[in-house]
Amino acid sequence: MKEKREFNMLENADDRTVELLSGVPVLTDEEKKRMLAMSKKKLDKMNRENNISMNNAGAEVSGVERYNRPKWYAFVSAAACFVLVGGIAGTVMLLGRNGKDSTKKDNTAVEVQTTTDAAVTTTDAILTIPVTTAPATTEPDNIVPELTEEELVAAALGGFGDYFLIEDIANGIGVEVDAADKFTDTRYTDYPDEGDTVYYCRVSDTRFSCIDDVKALMTEYLTDPILTDHMSSVFDTAGSPSVYIERDGKLYLLYGDTTVGRTINISSRPVISGYDGTTFYADATADMDGSMYNVKAQFALVDGKWKVSGFEVGDSDNGTDSETETELPNADLAMDILEDFTLLDSLRVGMVDINLEKEITNTIVDGNGYEYVYYKVSDDYANENFKNAVEDIKRWVDSVVTGEANENLFKSIYAKTESGKPAMFKEIDGELYYLFGLREAPFRWFGEPQIKNVQNGSFDIVVYCHAAEESNMVKDLIVHVEKDGYGWKISKCEYDESSLRAFTEDMIGNVNSID
Amino acid sequence: MTGTEYRKLYKKSPDNAYNALFESYCDYVYAIAYNKLRSVASREDIEECVSDVFADVFFGYKKENDNGGDMKGYIGTVAKRRAINVFHSITARQNRFSGNSEEEMNLIGDETDIEADSDMTETREILLSKINELGEPDSTIILQKYYYDRSSGEIAKLLSMKASAVRMRASRALDKLKTTLAAAGITL
Numbered sequence: 001m002k003e004k005r006e007f008n009m010l011e012n013a014d015d016r017t018v019e020l021l022s023g024v025p026v027l028t029d030e031e032k033k034r035m036l037a038m039s040k041k042k043l044d045k046m047n048r049e050n051n052i053s054m055n056n057a058g059a060e061v062s063g064v065e066r067y068n069r070p071k072w073y074a075f076v077s078a079a080a081c082f083v084l085v086g087g088i089a090g091t092v093m094l095l096g097r098n099g100k101d102s103t104k105k106d107n108t109a110v111e112v113q114t115t116t117d118a119a120v121t122t123t124d125a126i127l128t129i130p131v132t133t134a135p136a137t138t139e140p141d142n143i144v145p146e147l148t149e150e151e152l153v154a155a156a157l158g159g160f161g162d163y164f165l166i167e168d169i170a171n172g173i174g175v176e177v178d179a180a181d182k183f184t185d186t187r188y189t190d191y192p193d194e195g196d197t198v199y200y201c202r203v204s205d206t207r208f209s210c211i212d213d214v215k216a217l218m219t220e221y222l223t224d225p226i227l228t229d230h231m232s233s234v235f236d237t238a239g240s241p242s243v244y245i246e247r248d249g250k251l252y253l254l255y256g257d258t259t260v261g262r263t264i265n266i267s268s269r270p271v272i273s274g275y276d277g278t279t280f281y282a283d284a285t286a287d288m289d290g291s292m293y294n295v296k297a298q299f300a301l302v303d304g305k306w307k308v309s310g311f312e313v314g315d316s317d318n319g320t321d322s323e324t325e326t327e328l329p330n331a332d333l334a335m336d337i338l339e340d341f342t343l344l345d346s347l348r349v350g351m352v353d354i355n356l357e358k359e360i361t362n363t364i365v366d367g368n369g370y371e372y373v374y375y376k377v378s379d380d381y382a383n384e385n386f387k388n389a390v391e392d393i394k395r396w397v398d399s400v401v402t403g404e405a406n407e408n409l410f411k412s413i414y415a416k417t418e419s420g421k422p423a424m425f426k427e428i429d430g431e432l433y434y435l436f437g438l439r440e441a442p443f444r445w446f447g448e449p450q451i452k453n454v455q456n457g458s459f460d461i462v463v464y465c466h467a468a469e470e471s472n473m474v475k476d477l478i479v480h481v482e483k484d485g486y487g488w489k490i491s492k493c494e495y496d497e498s499s500l501r502a503f504t505e506d507m508i509g510n511v512n513s514i515d
Numbered sequence: 516m517t518g519t520e521y522r523k524l525y526k527k528s529p530d531n532a533y534n535a536l537f538e539s540y541c542d543y544v545y546a547i548a549y550n551k552l553r554s555v556a557s558r559e560d561i562e563e564c565v566s567d568v569f570a571d572v573f574f575g576y577k578k579e580n581d582n583g584g585d586m587k588g589y590i591g592t593v594a595k596r597r598a599i600n601v602f603h604s605i606t607a608r609q610n611r612f613s614g615n616s617e618e619e620m621n622l623i624g625d626e627t628d629i630e631a632d633s634d635m636t637e638t639r640e641i642l643l644s645k646i647n648e649l650g651e652p653d654s655t656i657i658l659q660k661y662y663y664d665r666s667s668g669e670i671a672k673l674l675s676m677k678a679s680a681v682r683m684r685a686s687r688a689l690d691k692l693k694t695t696l697a698a699a700g701i702t703l
Contacts, residue, residue: 011551013550017550017639021549022545024658025655027541032537034562035566036533038566040530371530
């Protein structure tokens with residue numbers, strides 16, 4: 001130690017001495033790699049902050065915090081859209097079950113009781129399954145977690161998927177059977193209609209060898225009161241055939257003549273309400289074989305796992321009255337759309353967390369010899385939840401953007417553009433990668449959004465943008481919005497060059513943060 | 516590496532340009548940061564400082580230095596400024612200024628003060644020349660071990676030697692260095 005202290009005389013040395021000292025090899029490859037990765041990460045952050053500060057020039061404007069949050073979480077809902085394609089099941093069986101359920105539920109249904117969210121839109125439910133606000137079965141020693149909204153959204157998305165899976169299995173959809181091994185149940189010769197014959201096929205699906213296996217799966221994803229309801233409607237039916245029965249030690253499934261399947265997507269970000277630590281509600285829009293429905297689920301925490309305790313399907317968003325049900329242009333809607341717009345823009349210009357410590361695994365060289373280097377997306381949540389990530393991202397972009405804005409502006413987020421610009425996201429060996437570095441300048445909007453040019457099926461949102469970096473000049477950014485199906489989508493974004501003028505303080509307005 | 520070379524690389528691939536720039540100057544930047552921070556910072560702090568320097572350079576070089584010449588001067592300046600900032604930051608955190616330690620105050624990297632200290636400069640030159648006289652690999656081993664504070668194992672890896680050989684050489688070289696320095700009037 002004495003010697004080391006004495007070498008202190010070399011500290012704070014002149015340039016020449018430092019240069020001599022720099023000739024001593026001291027850094028290992030690992031250290032170099034680590035520092036380089038750290039540098040790039042800091043650079044990435046600086047680039048983002050630089051864009052934020054440009055957005056902020058001269059004003060405390062809305063939405064800037066949006067850049068600081070994990071980008072993924074904002075489109076978790078759409079990116080996690082799942083598709084459940086059912087296998088085979090009997091139409092007769094489905095008809096029978098629907099009829100039976102309707103009768104049963106008419107007698108026992110309890111309306112959804114929300115305590116905090118007045119914005120529930122489900123009315124005149126076409127199918128109502130009992131939902132109550134009674135606490136679900138939970139272990140007394142459970143620690144109530146403090147969950148963020150994003151975590152609840154993720155739980156809700158998973159829960160909706162679980163519920164649809166159970167619904168399918170309860171209806172025999174997607175359950176493999178051996179059609180050659182079947183028998184007719186003579187007790188129900190006129191079920192559901194006169195002349196119909198009920199018969200069962202042996203279940204060959206490896207997931208289920210007995211009724212207890214089906215019940216175990218239901219118990220895994222559902223809890224009371226909906227669990228009991230499902231159990232009784234599937235197994236303990238009176239006056240109608242059970243969906244599953246056991247015979248001679250084998251499991252049989254109620255079967256029909258026609259095979260059907262169905263596709264269900266949750267196509268909107270679930271709206272969470274009533275979270276009290278052990279229960280919460282989630283409202284969302286579900287695409288069921290092309291028809292949009294409002295769905296609502298109640299979730300309960302059981303043994304540390306969120307399970308569905310209630311479920312309700314509301315009105316279809318399609319149909320003759322959808323015109324009047326679509327939200328009319330308003331300030332909140334405009335801010336919601338601008339939030340999507342800002343997120344889209346951040347993905348477009350290169351603002352996603354990436355893991356710079358991972359070796360470069362993919363480089364694209366274009367016709368001019370320019371290299372595009374992709375790094376692995378470092379967001380664990382995204383990597384864990386979006387196995388088919390680029391497709392999920394595309395689905396989300398498609399859900400909020402249409403027309404020219406999709407083709408010319410935001411398509412590059414998920415696909416190579418016509419002009420040859422590579423996609424920002426790529427999937428490599430099943431993992432999601434992102435193009436390193438800022439590619440283009442983001443839109444630098446600020447101020448209170450103004451709604452203009454309202455037409456039947458379209459309107460414009462107008463906000464201010466700085467004309468150039470460090471410029472005191474401002475021009476209007478027009479975000480065109482069109483009605484598309486059941487909602488509004490961004491169709492075009494453009495500057496109004498004729499609106500160029502000097503920045504004034506009153507442009508900032510009184511806008512609350514979108515976050 | 517010149518600014519022109521860097522920009523040429525950058526035009527083709529920013530990532531490759533960053534890699535090349537880092538490889539060219541990481542030892543230099545590390546030497547600067549280490550020299551300023553050795554007495555107050557951990558190795559991790561110094562690595563952090565080096566990464567800050569390169570992030571600053573990657574971020575700012577295009578705008579601030581566009582003459583196409585050697586980048587060493589620019590990078591050296593960025594590194595010194597950053598290292599001094601880190602020094603201030605760490606010492607403030609450790610409340611080092613609460614005492615009356617003039618020695619610590621003197622460690623704050625002000626070039627003018629350092630260069631004014633001609634005695635120290637002369638001593639350093641003698642020390643370095645005597646280390647240099649040890650020849651390779653002993654001169655490198657001495658600096659790695661007693662200035663850069665590397666373990667024998669780390670030095671062995673860097674120089675492709677056995678750790679025991681490094682220890683033996685370091686010990687002998689230090690004895691030799693002490694003798695030659697003593698002859699020059701310097702005691703280690």
